[in-house]
Amino acid sequence: MEQWPPYCKESKLTFKPKSLLETWCYKSPDIIRAKxxxxxxxSAFWLHSSDSYVYHASGSTTLHQAQVAINAKGRAGLHAWYKTDEDIIVDPPPKTDIEAYTSLFAPSASLESALNVFHHEAKKDSLRSHIGAYLRMKFYVDPAAKQLLPNKKARELEHTNPYFDMWKYSCEELEWVGPWPNTTNTKFSHHMLPIFYHHFGCVCPSFQALWVIANLAQPSAPTKNKLVKPIFDVGSGNGYWTYMLRNLYIREDMKPLQVYPVDDGSSEYRTVWIEDTVNVNGVEFIQQQNRTDAVLLLVYPIVSGSFTSSVLKAFKGDTIVVAGTQNGNGFTGFADQAIDEWIAGNMPEWALVMRLPLPSFAGKDDALYVFRRNLGGVATNSSGNA
Known part of the structure; x- marks a missing residue:
């Protein structure tokens, strides 16, 4: 079984994730913009000033080329994220609306309440009003699952998330105020995205998302004899989500998380955050474990082949969490369906109990899905529509 140590390719010093979190100082978009x-x-990853590493993702770029694109601002359609049905580019949103959007995912925010405020305080027929209506429409939490969300005390816990801070900056820099229905048609991205993919991952974990996953792993009746449910992070990539879960501050009455990162190494990342990735096929790992008490976590599951459907069908546990697209762009899971639509049509014993928006990079529309198995038979309300 191969194990990969934490590293950042072509860096001046050994990459130490703990040190990066402890010394992280780029918590404000203004600080990042100034530097x-x-x-x-x-600076964060100890790269050489002459760094020429080529980041491959949906496109290819170097770090310097990404900065050149940032400096170009919205020229040549680089910020044309919002188009009407008539293909007319909508004027960029004001900075105050962008700040209101990114604040939805602040660790201190109550997501549902913040979404309501974001929508109700928007100017009539503005981008923000359309985006707010869309995000509220997609937001879904089954009444029985509300206790999974962070309460006021949890939202006061210390939380450092470098990806989130960099994402906030990207929203302001790229004039992005969140997804709307027409985001489904967006087919381009920005040079910053491959940098994020390689150093952090395909999608940014919000505090709310991490807290929900941590809660799902807790035993149903916490006692000294009850064990925490293992979290199988299948397709863990560079391990950022695993690392953030392992380093999440939790309540004293919660049990420490046990996260198992699993990845076959088919994708290359410049930065790897963890040292114990299990380098095997996801289906093989699930079948070997054969656990009925586990939580399955799929972060940006690939579309090609039968990876997503095979992993979902092989899993014997009662909880599935997926971080991926929530529109019809086909970026994750399945080319022609969102994950909740596919599960509703192919795995009727599972019910959607939660769909939360995630911090979405410009041109993306991502969400955290939570599904629970109905052990009594066919699940209900699997589409998440009330």
Whole structure:
């Protein structure tokens, strides 16, 4: 079984994730903007000033090329995220609306309440009003699952998330105020995205998402004899979600999380955050474990082949969590269906109990889905529509 140590390729010093979190100082978009994105990434990951590493994702770029694209602002359609049905580019949103959008995912925020405020305080027929209506429409929490969300005391816990801070900056820099229905048609991205993919991952974990996963792993009746449910992070990539879960501050009455990162190594990342990735096929790992008490976590599951459907069908536990697209762009899971639509049509014994928006990079529309198995038979309300 191969194990990968934490590393950042072509860095000056050994990459130490704990040190990065403890010394993280780029918590404000203004700080990042003043130093520049390029310099902040170089500093955080100890990269050479002459760094020429080529980041491959949906496109290819170097860190310097990404900075050049940032400096170009919205020229040549680089910020054309919002188009009407008639293909007319909508004027960019004001900075105050962008700040209101990113604040939805602040660790201190109550997501549902913040969504309501975001929508109700928007100017009539503004981008923000359309986005607010869309996000509220997609938001879904089964009444029985509300206790999984962070309460006021949990939202006061210390939380450092470098990806989230960098994402906030990207929203302001790229004039992005969140997804709306027409985001489904967005087919381009920005040079910053491959940098994020390689150093942090495909999608940013919000505090709310991490807390929900941590809660799902807790035994149903916490006692000294009850064990925490293992979290199988299948397709863990560079391990950022696993690392953030392992380092999440939790309540004293909660049991420490046991997260198992599993990845076959088919994708390359410049930065790897963890040392114990299990380098095997996801289906093989699930079948070997054969656990009925586990939580399955799929972060940005790939579309090609039968990976997603095979993993879902092999899993014997009672909880599935997926971080992926919530529109019809086909970026994750399945090319022609969102994950909740596919499960509703192919795994009727599972019910959607939660769909929360995630911090979405410009041009993306991502969410956290939670499904629970109905042990009594066919589940109900699997589409999440009330």
């Amino acid at each position: 520049t994105f390029e310099i902040c990434i170089r």
